[in-house]
Amino acid sequence: MSVPVIVTGNLGYLGPIVVKKLRDQGAVVLGIDPNFFEADLPYDCTPDVQVTSLDKAPRAFWEPKAVVHLAAISNDPMGDLNPTLTYNTNVTLVSEVAEAFNGAKHVLASSASVYGFTDQAASETDQLGPLTAYADSKVKAERVLRMIAPNATILRFGTLWGSSPNFRTDLMVNRFAIEALTKGKIEPTSNAKRPILHIDDAAECIVKVALAHKEEWADVYNVVGENVNVFDVARKVGLAMNVDVVTDETKADVDRRSYWMGTFKVPHLAPAEPIKVGDETAMAQLAASAAKFKDQPGRVVELKQMLDRMENGG
Numbered sequence: 001m002s003v004p005v006i007v008t009g010n011l012g013y014l015g016p017i018v019v020k021k022l023r024d025q026g027a028v029v030l031g032i033d034p035n036f037f038e039a040d041l042p043y044d045c046t047p048d049v050q051v052t053s054l055d056k057a058p059r060a061f062w063e064p065k066a067v068v069h070l071a072a073i074s075n076d077p078m079g080d081l082n083p084t085l086t087y088n089t090n091v092t093l094v095s096e097v098a099e100a101f102n103g104a105k106h107v108l109a110s111s112a113s114v115y116g117f118t119d120q121a122a123s124e125t126d127q128l129g130p131l132t133a134y135a136d137s138k139v140k141a142e143r144v145l146r147m148i149a150p151n152a153t154i155l156r157f158g159t160l161w162g163s164s165p166n167f168r169t170d171l172m173v174n175r176f177a178i179e180a181l182t183k184g185k186i187e188p189t190s191n192a193k194r195p196i197l198h199i200d201d202a203a204e205c206i207v208k209v210a211l212a213h214k215e216e217w218a219d220v221y222n223v224v225g226e227n228v229n230v231f232d233v234a235r236k237v238g239l240a241m242n243v244d245v246v247t248d249e250t251k252a253d254v255d256r257r258s259y260w261m262g263t264f265k266v267p268h269l270a271p272a273e274p275i276k277v278g279d280e281t282a283m284a285q286l287a288a289s290a291a292k293f294k295d296q297p298g299r300v301v302e303l304k305q306m307l308d309r310m311e312n313g314g
Helices: 015-024 076-081 083-100 133-148 172-183 199-210 230-241 280-293 299-311
Strands: 004-008 028-032 049-051 066-069 105-111 153-157 159-161 193-198 220-223 226-229
Touching: 004 015, 004 083, 015 028, 015 199, 066 083, 066 199, 083 133, 105 133, 105 199, 133 153, 153 199, 159 172, 159 199, 172 193, 172 230, 172 280, 193 199, 193 230, 199 220, 226 230, 230 280
Parallel strands: 004 028, 004 066, 028 049, 066 105, 105 153, 153 220, 159 193
Antiparallel strands: 193 226
16 A cells, blocks of 8 residues: 655755655655755656645645655755755754654654764764764754654765766765766865765665654664775776876865764664675766766855845845
8 A cells, every 4th residue: 555755855866766766665755845956857756746845735645654854955065055044954844844744754864974073983872073064954953853753763874976867966976977077087185084875775775764664763873885085986986987086195185074984783774785886887877967967067056046046036
């Protein structure tokens, strides 16, 4: 029997993949998204019902099985651009949606960035050290959601990468693919440590939790495909796309957002066989998305343009 599932932020980077996988499993999906970035999605990534705000949710979805919280001003430069908007989207909206559907299973897409800087692979029980407005908003969202819905599942994802109908050009691996196409070479600016995760693995994890019993997976989980150094990832993308990679440790920026992440909860939710940078199919799909979206200005620029329009009454 079909079950109703609500996905906020379904028109973003990860949302279309989650919606497709939920519908493939027989779920009936309501998407809630103001469509800031004017997504144009294929049919199989489109929810059964789409609304722009919580108050427009139809009666058929008032008692959903699960709510997946994806809506966010995502990444550090975007979060710092307008901290108030970041807080309202990343924290206040989570609280409002959780209160409205308190009987549902709640799943929050959080971030490895909540750990800040670590010398060793961070565990789920480590002290959090957010360094940016975005990371701080995720810490607050986790706390507010677990106060309202104690059985919520918090998924701390590594930096996502991979092909999507609404591709993001600012994420590390994706950005390297864009550089390979537009510059004919890749020039990473730091060699920080990063946990990364393919977008399909993240979506599979979300769907697994959302369709499980409400009491299952009621905890905080790190979800990572591989822990990497930025230079090593650049070399793998360069090899796959047949371009040179220019690295210089002496000129690399000092990035205080340097961390790896472990999956210490048992059973854990990390993929058993994660898709890794260098996978032939994933890299071919990545290259295709990069070619399609390479001329887009990027989410930070798009968000700034949107904020300017709002300020000017446009």
